[in-house]
Structure formats: structure tokens, C-alpha cells
Amino acid sequence: MTIDESDQNGEGMQMNTHSVRSTVVETTVAGFPALHGAPGSKTEKPPILFLHGAFADHFTFERWVGAFADLGYETFAPARRGRAGVGPDRAAGLDFDDYVDDTRAVLATLDQPPIIVGHSLGALIAQRLAAQGAARSIVLLAPAPPAMLTAQAVALPKFGPQMPKIMAGRPFVVGNNACSVLALNRVPADARPPIHARLTHESGKVYRALMFGTVRVDASKVAVPVFVAGGTDDRIISTALTRKTAKHYGVQAHIYPDHGHWIVDEPGTDAVIRDVADWLASHWS
Incomplete structure (x- = not known):
């Protein structure tokens, strides 16, 4: 896989090369900054759309965009409003439906419904889109x-000071320490600073909706295959909540020991990617 930055010098960074040579570039899709993975040869596989979580951006899925492009999928990981230079500033005033609309704008640029892979908040967007008939399958x-979204005890001291902003629906951002303790507890300490550097304000209205469970998805309208995964050491989405989501769609959750909330890019994530790839191959080979 080769990663190229879409800047003026055209220089790229060489990554691991697999059996199929793919390319990942920074681009723009429907007005949103995005990563695009192009497989090394023509493919009949459906595209994959990766949706990042709260406080994050499209680079969350850099590892996955390349890995699945190597496997012959065309891949896209877009940002949403409120980050990566797309207004409103600090996601002020945005609600959950705005994020769904942003993703539908990206979907409109594709020539067929994609597989949608979502992390955290992005996974809830994926669920809503699947219920709207916009996904070929979903990976959560x-x-x-x-x-x-019931807070775990370890999260209360970190989110407690943010509650006035959340309740008022005002933008807020988690600090580096809170991010490390809650989301990056299974990420090596020396790998955390680049993630911290990309933290962005999240909409308080959206987070309030998550906390109070006002975003609902009618499981009877989700008529596509569903894969659900979580980690035993996730301090934001508990194992019990992950299993509850899987049960909502009539499937078994895949629970990975020694993984936390940043299951998308931790030591051992390659095994998660392989499991997702095998599951997709069973449906779209």
C-alpha cells in the first residue's frame, strides 16, 4: 500500500506492501476531507465507507482504509461538519440528524450502496443509515x-466537569488525559500524541442525545448483515452495551480481550481487521 498526500510536492510515504498494491490519498468527497483507498486492480466488490466517532476525524480509519483497499475494496473515510476545517466552528449547534445528512451527501457520490463500518458515534450513524436502506451491510x-449510553464509573470524573456544556448542548472537547484514560487505555503511550493532536470539539447536542438515548433505530428496518465488535477494556462503551446492541439486531457480539475503545488502532487490531474481512468475504466474495 502506498499513501500519498494530495499536496503540491506529491511526495508519499511507503507503507507495508501486500499482494495487491493499493493507493490511499487525501481527497475531498461531497465537500468533506476524506481518505480514499483505491485497490490495485479492478474489483467487483462493493465499496466500504468508514465513519469516525465523536471528537475524532477521518484519520481514525487510516489503517483500515489501506488494509481493505489491499483486499480489493474501494474505500472511503470522510470527515463530517464541525471538524477538519468544515464549519460550523467547533460543531456548534449540530445535531445527530446533521451527521446523518452529511453522510448521505457522501453516499450520493457513490455508484452503489456501500458496506458501512462505523466506530463509536459513527457506528450509530451506520445503524440509522442501515434502517433507511442506505447500506449493503454494517460493521459496528x-x-x-x-x-x-450509561457511563462507567471510571468515566464519571472525566465527564462530570463537562456536564453543564453537555446539558446546554454547547460544544466541548475532552482533554488529553481524559482521552488517554477512557479511549486510549490500550494504545501505547508513545502512540497517543498524534491522536491527541487531532481531537476536536464535539456537539454537545449530539452527546446529550447519546447520553439520554434519544437516538433510536428500528431494528425491524435493518434488513442487512450486521457485525458487532467491542473490547473487554473499553471504558466508554461497556461490554454489556456492546452485547445489548448486538442483541438488538439478533446477532452475537465479537468481544476482543485486551482491547479498549480505540479498537480501530491498537496492538492486535490486525486480528479484528482479519475477522471483519473474513465476515465480509462470506457475504461479498
Whole structure:
């Protein structure tokens, strides 16, 4: 796989090369900054759309965009409003439906419904889109549930000071320490600074909706295959919540030992990618 930055010098960074040589570039899709993975040869496989979580951006899925392009899928990981230079500033005033609309704008640029892979808040967006008939299948990683997001005890001291902003629906951002303790507890300390550097403000209205479970998804309208995964050490989405989401769609959750909320890019994530790839191959080979 080769990663190229879409800047003026055209220089790229060489990554691991697999059996199929793919290319990942920074681009823009429907007005949103995005990563695009192009497989090394023509493919009949459906495209994959990767949706990042709260406080994050499209680079969350850089590892996955390349890995699945190597496997012959055309891949896209877009940002949403409120980050990566796309207004409103600090996601002020945005609600959950705005994020769904942003993703539908990206979907409109594709020539067929994609497989949608979502992490955390992105997984809840994926669920809503599947219920709207916009996905070919969905993969939910550490998924925000279509129900109340119950805080774990370890999270209370970190989110407590943010409650006035959340309740008022005002933008807020988690600090580096809170991010490390809650989301990156299974990420090596020396790998955390680049993630911290990309933290962005999240909409308080959206987070309030997650906390109180006002975002609902009618499981009877999700008529596509569903894969649900979480980690035993996730301090944001508990194992119980992950299993509850899986049960909502009539499937078994895949629970990975020694993984936290950043299951998308931790030591051992390659095994998660392989499992997702095998599951997709069973449906779209």
C-alpha cells in the first residue's frame, strides 16, 4: 500500500506492501476531507465507507482504509461538519440528524450502496443509515447504542466537569488525559500524541442525545448483515452495551480481550481487521 498526500510536492510515504498494491490519498468527497483507498486492480466488490466517532476525524480509519483497499475494496473515510476545517466552528449547534445528512451527501457520490463500518458515534450513524436502506451491510466497532449510553464509573470524573456544556448542548472537547484514560487505555503511550493532536470539539447536542438515548433505530428496518465488535477494556462503551446492541439486531457480539475503545488502532487490531474481512468475504466474495 502506498499513501500519498494530495499536496503540491506529491511526495508519499511507503507503507507495508501486500499482494495487491493499493493507493490511499487525501481527497475531498461531497465537500468533506476524506481518505480514499483505491485497490490495485479492478474489483467487483462493493465499496466500504468508514465513519469516525465523536471528537475524532477521518484519520481514525487510516489503517483500515489501506488494509481493505489491499483486499480489493474501494474505500472511503470522510470527515463530517464541525471538524477538519468544515464549519460550523467547533460543531456548534449540530445535531445527530446533521451527521446523518452529511453522510448521505457522501453516499450520493457513490455508484452503489456501500458496506458501512462505523466506530463509536459513527457506528450509530451506520445503524440509522442501515434502517433507511442506505447500506449493503454494517460493521459496528465499539458502537454507541440506539439506547441510553450509561457511563462507567471510571468515566464519571472525566465527564462530570463537562456536564453543564453537555446539558446546554454547547460544544466541548475532552482533554488529553481524559482521552488517554477512557479511549486510549490500550494504545501505547508513545502512540497517543498524534491522536491527541487531532481531537476536536464535539456537539454537545449530539452527546446529550447519546447520553439520554434519544437516538433510536428500528431494528425491524435493518434488513442487512450486521457485525458487532467491542473490547473487554473499553471504558466508554461497556461490554454489556456492546452485547445489548448486538442483541438488538439478533446477532452475537465479537468481544476482543485486551482491547479498549480505540479498537480501530491498537496492538492486535490486525486480528479484528482479519475477522471483519473474513465476515465480509462470506457475504461479498
